[in-house]
Amino acid sequence: MATYVIGDVQGCFDELQRLLEHIEFDAQQDQLWFAGDLVNRGPKSLEVLRFVKELGGSAVCVLGNHDLHLLATWSTGGKKKLKNDLQPIFDAPDRDELLEWLCLRPLMHTTPEFDFCLIHAGLPPQWDLTQALACAQEVESVLADQRCREHYFAEMYGDKPNLWSEDLGGQERLRFITNCFTRLRFCTQDGHLALDEKGAPGSQKKGLLPWYLVPGRQSENIKLLFGHWSMLGYHHEANTWALDTGCLWGGELSALRIDVEPPVLYAIDCPCQRKPG
Template identity: 55%
Template sequence: MAVYAIGDIQGCDEEFSQLLTRLSFSPSRDTLWLVGDLVNRGPRSLDVLRRVKALGSSAISVLGNHDLHLLALALSPTEPVKSKDTLQQVLAAPDRDELLHWLRHRPMLHHDDALGYTMVHAGLPPQWDLSLAQACARELEETLRDEHSCRELFAHMYGDQPDRWSDDLQGFERLRFITNCLTRLRFCRADGRLDLKFKGEVKDAPKHLMPWFQVPDRRSRDVRVVCGHWSALGYYDADSVLAIDTGCVWGEKLCAVRLDRFPPAPVFVPCSSSGLSVGSE
């Protein structure tokens, strides 16, 4: 049985299908780990959701920021449609409610002791070890899986504060911080505060910022993390991090890595879709 991690698909169903063919993926034998952002910006988000859902337990997908945005559009009357959104086909689909219910029940973090990998969409703040990360992810998952609590969350989810973890955080401030770490994080300051503004390449970052996984004394430094979210970083295998968002939706490529073999060797399928957005996340 092979276990493959695949980077941010974002509605690029044609490339996703081609990649599964390249891998000779069999749902009766193999398992997919999907790092989130199944939807948005690409042309076929509805097809991606249906394909992944149909794989059942053969596909494990964590939620990314675009997945949460889709849920917020469906459940919160205050969530604005963004100019580059390509989610209308999902929202108008006859199986919309079934797909959204399935999406709300995806995990925020997945850990496998045997493989030695932990999967999140974006990152972990330097104050969290694995145990705390798992506990925080469960808090957010429980909120998302209750429809009333989920609607309340989306009314309070957006914002960049608080920017530093404290065990004393409560309510929506606590959930907002957890959400930002697991779905938006790229850079931190040396003191462990999140910086959610800068989204570019490491070489272009302001000097006071560093990738979340390079903060000194990061408590999860012994955790092997597989993640996506950061197309400007690209494929990255260092600092106990395997980052696999290689920017398919921006005209680059979709990445898969086999996790049950060492060292991991990436497989890429180039973007072939037309009408993709151009820009950065």
């Protein structure tokens, strides 16, 4: 049995199928881990959602920021702006079934078989594995409750608070946790999030570091797999593996096989579907 971790698909269904053919994926034996952002911007988000859901136990997917935006638009009755690429999902007869399924996806995934953990974006330097899993569970429990998640989605957006404290509570605590797992790229050495920085390492303002390079990061002993950062591309450093290789922007769609040592990267070229911006 092989286990592959796939970077941001973002509605690129045809490219996903080509990648699975390339790695000779066997749904009866193999496992796929998706690093979030199954949807948005690409042409076939509906098909991607249906496909991953139908894989059942053969697939794991953590939530990304684009997945959460889709769920927020749905949960708030369209009060949040719907992106055109997502309209086919809202028009689909199985919309509610698909989005209820998506609501129950985790923010962080790990298993006893591997010492790898899967997230979409990043972790603040103050969190170790135990803290990260506990924080993920806080948001996951809200998403699983229809009444609670309506309020959560209505208040989810925003860049504050930007520093972790155990004293954080309510929606501010949930927003900080969500921003770490689904939006983080850069932060200061003491863990202040810089959510407006989206470029490649080296382009950031003075005093900022990629989250995985903060000295003394409490999660540095965990093998962390993440997506979200297409400007970073495939990158292995400091016990982390970045897997968003920019399929949507004409780059590649990648799969990292993690049940072998060392892990093996597979990738396919993708035609450019969107211009950055």
